[in-house]
Amino acid sequence: MFDDTLDLLDRLGIDTSEVRENDRKLLFEQSGIVTMRPSDVPTYVEAGAADIGITGKDVLMEQSEREVYELMDLGYGRCRMVLASVEGEDRAEVALRRLGVVRIATKYPRIAARHFLETGRQAEIVEVKGSVELAPLTGLAEAIVDLTATGTTLRENRLVVREEIAVCTARLIANPVAHRLRATMIDRLMERVSAV
Amino acid sequence: MTQTAPPGAAIAGSMPAMIDRIPSGTRDVLPEEMRELRAMTERVHGVFDRAGYGEVATPALEYEGTFARTDMDDSRPAYRVFDEQGNVLVLRSDMTIPIARLVATRYASSEPPLRFCYFAHAYRGVRPQRGQSREFLQAGVELIGSPGPTGTAEVLGVLCDALDATGLKTYRVGLGDASLYPSLLEALGVDPAPTNVILAELARGDFVAVERQIRELGLEQEQVELLLRVPRTRGGAEVLEGLDGALNDALRGLRDLHALLAPDVAERIIFDLGLVRSIGYYTGAVFGVYDPAYGVPLGGGGRYDELLGSFGRSLPAVGFALNVERLHIALTGEERGRTRRGAR
Numbered sequence: 001m002f003d004d005t006l007d008l009l010d011r012l013g014i015d016t017s018e019v020r021e022n023d024r025k026l027l028f029e030q031s032g033i034v035t036m037r038p039s040d041v042p043t044y045v046e047a048g049a050a051d052i053g054i055t056g057k058d059v060l061m062e063q064s065e066r067e068v069y070e071l072m073d074l075g076y077g078r079c080r081m082v083l084a085s086v087e088g089e090d091r092a093e094v095a096l097r098r099l100g101v102v103r104i105a106t107k108y109p110r111i112a113a114r115h116f117l118e119t120g121r122q123a124e125i126v127e128v129k130g131s132v133e134l135a136p137l138t139g140l141a142e143a144i145v146d147l148t149a150t151g152t153t154l155r156e157n158r159l160v161v162r163e164e165i166a167v168c169t170a171r172l173i174a175n176p177v178a179h180r181l182r183a184t185m186i187d188r189l190m191e192r193v194s195a196v
Numbered sequence: 197m198t199q200t201a202p203p204g205a206a207i208a209g210s211m212p213a214m215i216d217r218i219p220s221g222t223r224d225v226l227p228e229e230m231r232e233l234r235a236m237t238e239r240v241h242g243v244f245d246r247a248g249y250g251e252v253a254t255p256a257l258e259y260e261g262t263f264a265r266t267d268m269d270d271s272r273p274a275y276r277v278f279d280e281q282g283n284v285l286v287l288r289s290d291m292t293i294p295i296a297r298l299v300a301t302r303y304a305s306s307e308p309p310l311r312f313c314y315f316a317h318a319y320r321g322v323r324p325q326r327g328q329s330r331e332f333l334q335a336g337v338e339l340i341g342s343p344g345p346t347g348t349a350e351v352l353g354v355l356c357d358a359l360d361a362t363g364l365k366t367y368r369v370g371l372g373d374a375s376l377y378p379s380l381l382e383a384l385g386v387d388p389a390p391t392n393v394i395l396a397e398l399a400r401g402d403f404v405a406v407e408r409q410i411r412e413l414g415l416e417q418e419q420v421e422l423l424l425r426v427p428r429t430r431g432g433a434e435v436l437e438g439l440d441g442a443l444n445d446a447l448r449g450l451r452d453l454h455a456l457l458a459p460d461v462a463e464r465i466i467f468d469l470g471l472v473r474s475i476g477y478y479t480g481a482v483f484g485v486y487d488p489a490y491g492v493p494l495g496g497g498g499r500y501d502e503l504l505g506s507f508g509r510s511l512p513a514v515g516f517a518l519n520v521e522r523l524h525i526a527l528t529g530e531e532r533g534r535t536r537r538g539a540r
Contacts, residue, residue, distance in 0.1 A: 046491065047491050048490060048491015048492070049491070065323055067401070067492070068401065069401035069402075069403060070401060070402045070403060070404050070405070071403050071404070072403070072404065073404045171404065175491050176401060176491075176492075176493070177486045177487075177488070177490070177491050177492065177493065178488075178491070179401075179430075180368070180370050180430055180466055180468055180484075180486055181368060181466070181486055181488050183430045183431060183466070184431075187428070
Protein backbone atom coordinates (compact mmCIF):
# COMPACT_ATOMS: atom_id res chain seq x y z
CA MET A 1 0.00 0.00 0.00
CA PHE A 2 2.95 2.31 0.73
CA ASP A 3 4.31 2.15 -2.83
CA ASP A 4 0.82 2.55 -4.33
CA THR A 5 0.33 5.64 -2.16
CA LEU A 6 3.64 7.15 -3.33
CA ASP A 7 2.63 6.44 -6.94
CA LEU A 8 -0.67 8.22 -6.34
CA LEU A 9 1.12 11.23 -4.84
CA ASP A 10 3.46 11.29 -7.86
CA ARG A 11 0.48 11.42 -10.21
CA LEU A 12 -0.87 14.36 -8.17
CA GLY A 13 2.41 16.16 -8.80
CA ILE A 14 3.74 15.86 -5.25
CA ASP A 15 7.47 15.22 -5.20
CA THR A 16 8.02 11.90 -3.40
CA SER A 17 11.63 11.28 -4.46
CA GLU A 18 12.91 12.28 -1.02
CA VAL A 19 10.48 9.82 0.64
CA ARG A 20 11.54 7.02 -1.71
CA GLU A 21 15.24 7.63 -1.08
CA ASN A 22 14.99 7.67 2.72
CA ASP A 23 13.79 4.65 4.60
CA ARG A 24 14.88 5.99 8.01
CA LYS A 25 13.49 9.51 7.84
CA LEU A 26 9.80 9.84 8.80
CA LEU A 27 8.93 13.53 8.49
CA PHE A 28 9.34 15.29 5.16
CA GLU A 29 8.71 18.98 5.67
CA GLN A 30 9.17 19.95 2.02
CA SER A 31 6.22 17.87 0.80
CA GLY A 32 4.32 17.85 4.13
CA ILE A 33 4.36 14.05 4.29
CA VAL A 34 4.78 11.90 7.41
CA THR A 35 5.29 8.16 7.06
CA MET A 36 4.22 5.60 9.65
CA ARG A 37 2.73 2.15 9.95
CA PRO A 38 -0.89 2.04 8.72
CA SER A 39 -2.34 1.23 12.16
CA ASP A 40 -0.87 4.50 13.55
CA VAL A 41 -2.45 6.71 10.87
CA PRO A 42 -5.88 7.09 12.60
CA THR A 43 -4.11 8.04 15.85
CA TYR A 44 -2.24 10.94 14.24
CA VAL A 45 -5.24 12.10 12.22
CA GLU A 46 -7.69 11.89 15.13
CA ALA A 47 -5.40 14.05 17.29
CA GLY A 48 -4.92 16.56 14.47
CA ALA A 49 -1.16 15.90 14.32
CA ALA A 50 -1.85 15.16 10.65
CA ASP A 51 -4.74 16.81 8.74
CA ILE A 52 -5.34 13.89 6.40
CA GLY A 53 -4.02 10.36 6.07
CA ILE A 54 -4.15 7.22 3.99
CA THR A 55 -4.66 3.83 5.61
CA GLY A 56 -6.45 0.54 5.03
CA LYS A 57 -10.12 -0.13 5.68
CA ASP A 58 -8.98 -3.04 7.90
CA VAL A 59 -7.30 -0.54 10.23
CA LEU A 60 -10.40 1.68 10.30
CA MET A 61 -12.65 -1.31 11.03
CA GLU A 62 -10.39 -2.44 13.87
CA GLN A 63 -10.19 1.10 15.30
CA SER A 64 -13.83 2.01 14.68
CA GLU A 65 -13.98 4.23 17.78
CA ARG A 66 -11.56 6.75 16.24
CA GLU A 67 -13.15 10.08 15.43
CA VAL A 68 -11.89 10.53 11.89
CA TYR A 69 -13.78 11.16 8.67
CA GLU A 70 -13.53 8.51 5.98
CA LEU A 71 -13.60 10.58 2.81
CA MET A 72 -12.69 8.36 -0.13
CA ASP A 73 -12.18 4.80 -1.23
CA LEU A 74 -8.87 4.98 -3.11
CA GLY A 75 -9.38 1.52 -4.62
CA TYR A 76 -5.84 0.19 -4.35
CA GLY A 77 -4.25 -2.06 -1.71
CA ARG A 78 -7.14 -4.47 -2.16
CA CYS A 79 -7.17 -7.27 0.45
CA ARG A 80 -9.73 -9.61 1.96
CA MET A 81 -10.39 -10.07 5.68
CA VAL A 82 -11.07 -13.80 5.96
CA LEU A 83 -11.74 -16.60 8.39
CA ALA A 84 -9.38 -19.48 7.59
CA SER A 85 -8.59 -22.88 9.08
CA VAL A 86 -6.40 -25.89 8.29
CA GLU A 87 -7.42 -27.76 5.11
CA GLY A 88 -9.56 -30.87 5.38
CA GLU A 89 -12.37 -31.08 7.90
CA ASP A 90 -13.02 -27.58 9.32
CA ARG A 91 -11.84 -27.78 12.93
CA ALA A 92 -13.53 -24.48 13.71
CA GLU A 93 -16.88 -25.93 12.68
CA VAL A 94 -16.22 -29.06 14.76
CA ALA A 95 -15.28 -27.00 17.83
CA LEU A 96 -18.45 -24.91 17.51
CA ARG A 97 -20.64 -27.98 17.10
CA ARG A 98 -19.12 -30.12 19.85
CA LEU A 99 -17.65 -27.62 22.32
CA GLY A 100 -19.86 -24.59 21.69
CA VAL A 101 -16.94 -22.19 21.43
CA VAL A 102 -14.27 -21.73 18.77
CA ARG A 103 -10.85 -20.23 19.48
CA ILE A 104 -9.79 -17.65 16.91
CA ALA A 105 -6.25 -16.29 16.65
CA THR A 106 -5.99 -12.84 15.07
CA LYS A 107 -4.24 -9.51 14.91
CA TYR A 108 -7.70 -7.96 14.55
CA PRO A 109 -9.50 -8.88 17.81
CA ARG A 110 -12.36 -6.41 17.40
CA ILE A 111 -13.14 -7.31 13.79
CA ALA A 112 -13.05 -11.01 14.72
CA ALA A 113 -15.23 -10.55 17.82
CA ARG A 114 -17.78 -8.47 15.89
CA HIS A 115 -17.96 -11.03 13.05
CA PHE A 116 -18.74 -13.89 15.44
CA LEU A 117 -21.19 -11.78 17.43
CA GLU A 118 -23.04 -10.78 14.26
CA THR A 119 -23.20 -14.36 13.03
CA GLY A 120 -24.49 -15.64 16.36
CA ARG A 121 -21.57 -17.89 17.27
CA GLN A 122 -19.42 -17.96 20.41
CA ALA A 123 -15.72 -17.36 19.94
CA GLU A 124 -12.74 -16.95 22.21
CA ILE A 125 -10.47 -14.38 20.59
CA VAL A 126 -6.74 -14.96 21.05
CA GLU A 127 -4.76 -11.86 20.09
CA VAL A 128 -1.32 -12.45 18.59
CA LYS A 129 1.12 -9.85 17.28
CA GLY A 130 3.12 -11.89 14.78
CA SER A 131 2.59 -14.71 12.26
CA VAL A 132 -0.99 -15.66 12.94
CA GLU A 133 -0.80 -18.68 10.57
CA LEU A 134 1.14 -20.52 13.25
CA ALA A 135 -1.78 -20.61 15.67
CA PRO A 136 -4.00 -23.26 14.00
CA LEU A 137 -0.95 -25.39 13.07
CA THR A 138 0.14 -25.64 16.71
CA GLY A 139 -3.29 -26.01 18.28
CA LEU A 140 -3.39 -22.53 19.86
CA ALA A 141 -6.61 -21.87 17.94
CA GLU A 142 -8.94 -23.68 15.53
CA ALA A 143 -9.04 -20.86 13.00
CA ILE A 144 -7.67 -17.40 12.24
CA VAL A 145 -9.10 -14.09 11.13
CA ASP A 146 -6.55 -12.34 8.97
CA LEU A 147 -5.95 -10.13 5.98
CA THR A 148 -4.95 -11.80 2.74
CA ALA A 149 -4.03 -10.28 -0.61
CA THR A 150 -3.00 -13.21 -2.81
CA GLY A 151 -3.61 -16.13 -0.46
CA THR A 152 -0.03 -17.40 -0.87
CA THR A 153 0.85 -17.34 2.85
CA LEU A 154 -2.37 -19.16 3.69
CA ARG A 155 -1.70 -21.86 1.07
CA GLU A 156 1.90 -22.33 2.19
CA ASN A 157 0.60 -23.03 5.69
CA ARG A 158 -2.14 -25.44 4.49
CA LEU A 159 -4.88 -22.98 5.44
CA VAL A 160 -8.06 -22.51 3.42
CA VAL A 161 -10.49 -19.60 3.43
CA ARG A 162 -13.79 -20.57 5.08
CA GLU A 163 -15.56 -17.19 5.13
CA GLU A 164 -14.96 -13.74 3.73
CA ILE A 165 -15.60 -11.00 6.30
CA ALA A 166 -14.82 -7.87 4.31
CA VAL A 167 -12.97 -6.49 1.30
CA CYS A 168 -10.49 -3.80 2.37
CA THR A 169 -8.95 -1.06 0.24
CA ALA A 170 -6.95 2.09 0.96
CA ARG A 171 -9.00 4.99 2.34
CA LEU A 172 -8.42 8.72 2.53
CA ILE A 173 -9.25 9.93 6.03
CA ALA A 174 -9.37 13.42 7.57
CA ASN A 175 -9.40 15.04 10.96
CA PRO A 176 -12.95 16.40 11.55
CA VAL A 177 -11.69 19.86 12.51
CA ALA A 178 -9.27 20.07 9.56
CA HIS A 179 -12.12 18.87 7.29
CA ARG A 180 -13.91 22.14 8.09
CA LEU A 181 -11.02 24.57 8.61
CA ARG A 182 -9.02 23.38 5.57
CA ALA A 183 -12.04 22.55 3.41
CA THR A 184 -10.70 24.07 0.19
CA MET A 185 -7.36 22.24 0.40
CA ILE A 186 -9.04 18.90 1.11
CA ASP A 187 -11.73 19.31 -1.57
CA ARG A 188 -9.14 20.27 -4.17
CA LEU A 189 -7.02 17.24 -3.28
CA MET A 190 -10.04 14.94 -3.57
CA GLU A 191 -10.94 16.38 -6.98
CA ARG A 192 -7.41 15.73 -8.22
CA VAL A 193 -7.43 12.19 -6.81
CA SER A 194 -10.71 11.49 -8.64
CA ALA A 195 -9.27 12.91 -11.84
CA VAL A 196 -6.07 10.82 -12.03
CA MET B 197 5.72 28.51 44.71
CA THR B 198 6.97 25.66 46.87
CA GLN B 199 3.53 24.69 48.02
CA THR B 200 2.04 24.76 44.49
CA ALA B 201 4.73 22.60 42.85
CA PRO B 202 3.46 19.14 41.89
CA PRO B 203 4.53 16.68 44.57
CA GLY B 204 5.47 13.90 42.13
CA ALA B 205 9.19 14.63 41.84
CA ALA B 206 9.89 14.36 45.57
CA ILE B 207 8.98 10.69 45.84
CA ALA B 208 10.74 9.41 42.71
CA GLY B 209 12.90 6.45 43.60
CA SER B 210 10.91 5.60 46.68
CA MET B 211 7.56 4.64 45.17
CA PRO B 212 5.02 3.56 47.79
CA ALA B 213 3.90 -0.04 47.58
CA MET B 214 0.30 0.89 46.78
CA ILE B 215 -1.08 3.95 45.00
CA ASP B 216 -4.65 5.10 45.49
CA ARG B 217 -5.91 5.48 41.96
CA ILE B 218 -8.75 7.62 40.62
CA PRO B 219 -11.35 6.30 38.16
CA SER B 220 -10.35 6.04 34.49
CA GLY B 221 -11.12 9.26 32.62
CA THR B 222 -11.04 11.51 35.68
CA ARG B 223 -8.15 13.64 36.91
CA ASP B 224 -6.95 15.97 39.62
CA VAL B 225 -6.35 19.66 38.91
CA LEU B 226 -3.49 21.36 40.77
CA PRO B 227 -3.22 25.08 41.60
CA GLU B 228 -1.27 26.36 38.59
CA GLU B 229 -3.69 24.85 36.06
CA MET B 230 -6.68 25.69 38.26
CA ARG B 231 -5.64 29.35 38.38
CA GLU B 232 -5.64 29.54 34.59
CA LEU B 233 -8.95 27.67 34.28
CA ARG B 234 -10.57 29.92 36.89
CA ALA B 235 -9.34 33.10 35.19
CA MET B 236 -10.79 31.86 31.91
CA THR B 237 -14.19 30.82 33.30
CA GLU B 238 -14.49 34.15 35.14
CA ARG B 239 -13.97 36.08 31.91
CA VAL B 240 -16.55 33.86 30.19
CA HIS B 241 -18.95 34.31 33.10
CA GLY B 242 -18.57 38.09 32.73
CA VAL B 243 -19.77 37.79 29.12
CA PHE B 244 -22.76 35.60 30.06
CA ASP B 245 -23.67 37.93 32.95
CA ARG B 246 -23.54 41.11 30.86
CA ALA B 247 -25.72 39.44 28.21
CA GLY B 248 -28.38 38.82 30.88
CA TYR B 249 -27.88 35.08 31.40
CA GLY B 250 -28.41 34.21 35.08
CA GLU B 251 -26.22 31.45 36.48
CA VAL B 252 -27.96 28.31 37.75
CA ALA B 253 -26.79 25.13 39.45
CA THR B 254 -28.64 21.82 39.38
CA PRO B 255 -27.86 18.49 41.06
CA ALA B 256 -25.19 16.31 39.48
CA LEU B 257 -27.59 13.41 40.13
CA GLU B 258 -30.97 13.21 38.38
CA TYR B 259 -33.60 10.49 38.17
CA GLU B 260 -32.94 8.16 35.26
CA GLY B 261 -36.35 8.98 33.77
CA THR B 262 -35.40 12.64 33.34
CA PHE B 263 -32.66 11.70 30.88
CA ALA B 264 -34.83 9.07 29.14
CA ARG B 265 -37.20 11.68 27.62
CA THR B 266 -35.17 12.01 24.46
CA ASP B 267 -32.88 9.92 22.30
CA MET B 268 -29.37 11.03 23.26
CA ASP B 269 -27.24 8.50 21.32
CA ASP B 270 -23.57 9.00 22.18
CA SER B 271 -24.20 11.45 25.00
CA ARG B 272 -26.53 9.37 27.14
CA PRO B 273 -25.68 9.01 30.82
CA ALA B 274 -23.00 6.40 31.56
CA TYR B 275 -23.06 6.30 35.35
CA ARG B 276 -25.97 4.95 37.39
CA VAL B 277 -26.44 4.64 41.14
CA PHE B 278 -29.28 3.60 43.45
CA ASP B 279 -30.62 5.77 46.24
CA GLU B 280 -31.77 4.36 49.59
CA GLN B 281 -35.28 3.70 48.18
CA GLY B 282 -33.98 1.77 45.20
CA ASN B 283 -34.59 4.53 42.64
CA VAL B 284 -32.13 4.61 39.75
CA LEU B 285 -30.22 7.88 39.54
CA VAL B 286 -27.82 8.98 36.79
CA LEU B 287 -24.90 11.39 36.77
CA ARG B 288 -26.00 14.07 34.31
CA SER B 289 -24.42 13.75 30.85
CA ASP B 290 -25.21 17.36 29.91
CA MET B 291 -26.81 20.48 31.39
CA THR B 292 -29.45 21.11 28.74
CA ILE B 293 -31.81 18.42 30.04
CA PRO B 294 -31.58 19.48 33.72
CA ILE B 295 -32.29 23.08 32.65
CA ALA B 296 -35.27 21.95 30.54
CA ARG B 297 -36.58 20.18 33.65
CA LEU B 298 -35.88 23.26 35.78
CA VAL B 299 -37.76 25.55 33.41
CA ALA B 300 -40.81 23.26 33.30
CA THR B 301 -40.95 22.90 37.09
CA ARG B 302 -39.60 26.13 38.60
CA TYR B 303 -40.56 28.57 35.85
CA ALA B 304 -43.85 26.92 34.81
CA SER B 305 -45.66 30.24 34.39
CA SER B 306 -42.85 32.75 33.87
CA GLU B 307 -42.99 35.01 30.86
CA PRO B 308 -40.42 33.91 28.23
CA PRO B 309 -37.73 34.45 27.09
CA LEU B 310 -35.65 33.00 29.92
CA ARG B 311 -31.86 33.21 29.93
CA PHE B 312 -29.65 30.85 31.96
CA CYS B 313 -25.96 30.10 32.07
CA TYR B 314 -23.99 27.42 33.91
CA PHE B 315 -20.48 26.24 34.79
CA ALA B 316 -20.94 22.62 35.73
CA HIS B 317 -19.42 19.19 35.38
CA ALA B 318 -21.08 16.56 33.19
CA TYR B 319 -20.28 12.85 32.94
CA ARG B 320 -20.04 10.57 29.91
CA GLY B 321 -18.55 7.16 29.18
CA VAL B 322 -16.03 8.38 26.61
CA ARG B 323 -12.69 6.81 25.71
CA PRO B 324 -10.32 8.77 27.95
CA GLN B 325 -7.56 10.80 26.30
CA ARG B 326 -6.32 14.38 26.45
CA GLY B 327 -9.28 16.74 26.36
CA GLN B 328 -11.68 13.80 26.55
CA SER B 329 -12.54 13.22 30.21
CA ARG B 330 -15.41 11.24 31.66
CA GLU B 331 -15.98 14.10 34.08
CA PHE B 332 -15.67 17.42 32.27
CA LEU B 333 -16.46 21.05 33.02
CA GLN B 334 -18.90 22.75 30.68
CA ALA B 335 -19.57 26.46 30.32
CA GLY B 336 -22.80 27.15 28.49
CA VAL B 337 -26.01 29.09 28.05
CA GLU B 338 -29.63 28.23 27.30
CA LEU B 339 -32.07 30.71 25.79
CA ILE B 340 -35.62 29.46 26.37
CA GLY B 341 -38.68 30.80 24.57
CA SER B 342 -36.95 32.71 21.80
CA PRO B 343 -37.54 31.07 18.41
CA GLY B 344 -35.15 30.99 15.45
CA PRO B 345 -33.66 32.82 13.75
CA THR B 346 -33.64 35.70 16.29
CA GLY B 347 -32.84 33.57 19.33
CA THR B 348 -30.20 31.58 17.45
CA ALA B 349 -28.49 34.79 16.30
CA GLU B 350 -28.44 36.11 19.88
CA VAL B 351 -26.85 32.90 21.21
CA LEU B 352 -24.24 32.82 18.41
CA GLY B 353 -23.33 36.40 19.39
CA VAL B 354 -22.88 35.36 23.04
CA LEU B 355 -20.85 32.34 21.90
CA CYS B 356 -18.39 34.47 19.92
CA ASP B 357 -18.12 37.05 22.74
CA ALA B 358 -17.34 34.23 25.19
CA LEU B 359 -14.69 32.74 22.89
CA ASP B 360 -13.15 36.20 22.39
CA ALA B 361 -13.06 36.60 26.19
CA THR B 362 -11.07 33.36 26.60
CA GLY B 363 -8.31 34.91 24.48
CA LEU B 364 -8.71 32.56 21.51
CA LYS B 365 -7.92 34.34 18.24
CA THR B 366 -8.30 31.80 15.43
CA TYR B 367 -11.48 29.94 16.39
CA ARG B 368 -14.27 29.33 13.87
CA VAL B 369 -17.89 28.34 14.37
CA GLY B 370 -19.33 25.67 12.08
CA LEU B 371 -23.03 26.23 11.44
CA GLY B 372 -25.42 23.70 9.98
CA ASP B 373 -29.05 22.68 10.23
CA ALA B 374 -30.01 19.33 11.79
CA SER B 375 -33.25 19.27 9.76
CA LEU B 376 -31.57 20.07 6.42
CA TYR B 377 -30.39 16.65 5.25
CA PRO B 378 -33.37 14.68 6.65
CA SER B 379 -35.82 17.04 4.93
CA LEU B 380 -33.86 16.84 1.69
CA LEU B 381 -33.97 13.02 1.80
CA GLU B 382 -37.69 13.18 2.55
CA ALA B 383 -38.32 15.61 -0.31
CA LEU B 384 -36.64 13.15 -2.67
CA GLY B 385 -38.89 10.36 -1.41
CA VAL B 386 -36.27 8.31 0.46
CA ASP B 387 -37.81 5.85 2.96
CA PRO B 388 -37.24 6.28 6.71
CA ALA B 389 -35.15 3.08 7.04
CA PRO B 390 -32.34 4.03 4.61
CA THR B 391 -32.61 7.64 5.81
CA ASN B 392 -31.70 6.57 9.35
CA VAL B 393 -28.76 4.49 8.10
CA ILE B 394 -27.46 7.40 6.02
CA LEU B 395 -27.80 9.89 8.88
CA ALA B 396 -26.00 7.55 11.28
CA GLU B 397 -23.13 7.07 8.81
CA LEU B 398 -22.95 10.81 8.24
CA ALA B 399 -22.76 11.45 11.99
CA ARG B 400 -19.88 8.97 12.14
CA GLY B 401 -18.13 10.76 9.27
CA ASP B 402 -18.08 7.72 7.00
CA PHE B 403 -18.57 9.44 3.64
CA VAL B 404 -17.61 6.28 1.74
CA ALA B 405 -20.54 4.39 3.29
CA VAL B 406 -22.88 7.38 2.76
CA GLU B 407 -22.00 7.41 -0.92
CA ARG B 408 -22.56 3.65 -1.28
CA GLN B 409 -25.97 3.91 0.45
CA ILE B 410 -27.08 6.84 -1.69
CA ARG B 411 -26.09 5.08 -4.92
CA GLU B 412 -28.19 2.08 -3.85
CA LEU B 413 -31.36 4.19 -3.48
CA GLY B 414 -32.09 4.04 -7.20
CA LEU B 415 -32.59 7.79 -7.62
CA GLU B 416 -31.96 9.81 -10.77
CA GLN B 417 -28.35 10.82 -11.42
CA GLU B 418 -29.04 14.48 -10.67
CA GLN B 419 -30.60 13.67 -7.30
CA VAL B 420 -27.74 11.31 -6.42
CA GLU B 421 -25.22 14.06 -7.12
CA LEU B 422 -27.19 16.52 -5.00
CA LEU B 423 -27.28 14.09 -2.06
CA LEU B 424 -23.55 13.42 -2.40
CA ARG B 425 -22.64 17.09 -2.70
CA VAL B 426 -24.67 18.60 0.14
CA PRO B 427 -23.02 16.90 3.15
CA ARG B 428 -19.58 17.78 1.77
CA THR B 429 -20.50 21.45 1.33
CA ARG B 430 -18.78 23.79 3.75
CA GLY B 431 -17.55 27.34 3.34
CA GLY B 432 -18.64 30.98 3.56
CA ALA B 433 -22.11 32.42 2.95
CA GLU B 434 -21.66 31.84 -0.81
CA VAL B 435 -22.64 28.16 -0.28
CA LEU B 436 -26.20 29.32 0.53
CA GLU B 437 -26.66 31.19 -2.74
CA GLY B 438 -27.52 30.29 -6.31
CA LEU B 439 -29.50 27.15 -5.48
CA ASP B 440 -32.99 25.99 -6.36
CA GLY B 441 -35.55 23.30 -5.65
CA ALA B 442 -35.73 21.29 -2.43
CA LEU B 443 -32.26 22.36 -1.29
CA ASN B 444 -33.07 26.03 -1.68
CA ASP B 445 -36.18 25.61 0.49
CA ALA B 446 -34.22 23.65 3.11
CA LEU B 447 -31.59 26.39 3.33
CA ARG B 448 -34.06 29.22 3.99
CA GLY B 449 -33.55 28.90 7.77
CA LEU B 450 -29.78 29.30 7.51
CA ARG B 451 -30.10 32.26 5.12
CA ASP B 452 -32.49 34.07 7.47
CA LEU B 453 -30.11 33.40 10.36
CA HIS B 454 -27.10 34.65 8.43
CA ALA B 455 -28.91 37.94 7.68
CA LEU B 456 -29.28 38.60 11.43
CA LEU B 457 -25.66 37.98 12.46
CA ALA B 458 -23.40 40.87 13.44
CA PRO B 459 -20.44 41.25 11.02
CA ASP B 460 -17.83 40.11 13.57
CA VAL B 461 -19.90 36.99 14.26
CA ALA B 462 -20.62 36.31 10.58
CA GLU B 463 -16.91 36.32 9.71
CA ARG B 464 -16.30 33.48 12.20
CA ILE B 465 -18.97 31.26 10.63
CA ILE B 466 -18.27 28.31 8.38
CA PHE B 467 -21.51 27.02 6.87
CA ASP B 468 -21.36 23.26 7.07
CA LEU B 469 -24.28 21.49 5.41
CA GLY B 470 -23.04 18.07 6.56
CA LEU B 471 -23.05 19.05 10.23
CA VAL B 472 -25.35 16.69 12.07
CA ARG B 473 -24.86 16.70 15.81
CA SER B 474 -25.01 13.28 17.42
CA ILE B 475 -27.48 14.46 20.08
CA GLY B 476 -31.02 13.48 19.24
CA TYR B 477 -32.88 16.52 20.61
CA TYR B 478 -31.53 19.06 18.09
CA THR B 479 -34.20 20.24 15.67
CA GLY B 480 -32.79 23.15 13.66
CA ALA B 481 -29.57 25.14 13.61
CA VAL B 482 -26.60 23.22 15.06
CA PHE B 483 -23.12 24.54 15.69
CA GLY B 484 -19.64 23.30 16.48
CA VAL B 485 -16.62 25.31 17.66
CA TYR B 486 -13.23 24.61 16.06
CA ASP B 487 -9.71 25.95 16.37
CA PRO B 488 -6.78 25.11 14.09
CA ALA B 489 -4.57 24.78 17.20
CA TYR B 490 -6.45 21.68 18.39
CA GLY B 491 -7.79 18.71 16.45
CA VAL B 492 -11.06 18.20 18.34
CA PRO B 493 -14.17 20.42 18.62
CA LEU B 494 -14.15 22.81 21.60
CA GLY B 495 -17.90 22.72 22.05
CA GLY B 496 -21.18 22.92 20.25
CA GLY B 497 -24.87 23.55 20.50
CA GLY B 498 -28.05 24.10 18.61
CA ARG B 499 -31.80 24.58 18.60
CA TYR B 500 -33.95 22.11 20.50
CA ASP B 501 -37.50 23.32 19.90
CA GLU B 502 -39.26 20.14 21.04
CA LEU B 503 -37.35 19.11 24.17
CA LEU B 504 -39.14 21.50 26.57
CA GLY B 505 -42.48 20.13 25.42
CA SER B 506 -41.52 16.66 26.68
CA PHE B 507 -41.12 18.21 30.15
CA GLY B 508 -44.54 19.85 29.97
CA ARG B 509 -43.77 23.41 28.94
CA SER B 510 -43.61 23.70 25.17
CA LEU B 511 -41.15 26.44 24.30
CA PRO B 512 -38.59 26.84 21.51
CA ALA B 513 -35.02 26.92 22.82
CA VAL B 514 -31.38 27.17 21.81
CA GLY B 515 -28.08 26.85 23.66
CA PHE B 516 -24.43 25.85 23.56
CA ALA B 517 -21.84 24.26 25.82
CA LEU B 518 -18.09 24.81 25.72
CA ASN B 519 -15.66 22.24 27.11
CA VAL B 520 -13.47 24.33 29.45
CA GLU B 521 -10.55 21.91 29.42
CA ARG B 522 -10.47 21.93 25.61
CA LEU B 523 -10.65 25.74 25.50
CA HIS B 524 -7.57 25.75 27.71
CA ILE B 525 -5.72 23.23 25.49
CA ALA B 526 -6.56 25.27 22.37
CA LEU B 527 -5.47 28.47 24.09
CA THR B 528 -2.06 27.05 24.99
CA GLY B 529 -1.81 25.65 21.44
CA GLU B 530 -2.49 29.08 19.94
CA GLU B 531 0.05 30.70 22.26
CA ARG B 532 2.68 28.12 21.31
CA GLY B 533 1.98 28.75 17.61
CA ARG B 534 2.35 32.51 18.05
CA THR B 535 5.64 32.11 19.96
CA ARG B 536 6.99 29.83 17.26
CA ARG B 537 6.03 32.22 14.49
CA GLY B 538 7.45 35.16 16.45
CA ALA B 539 10.78 33.37 16.85
CA ARG B 540 11.24 32.89 13.12
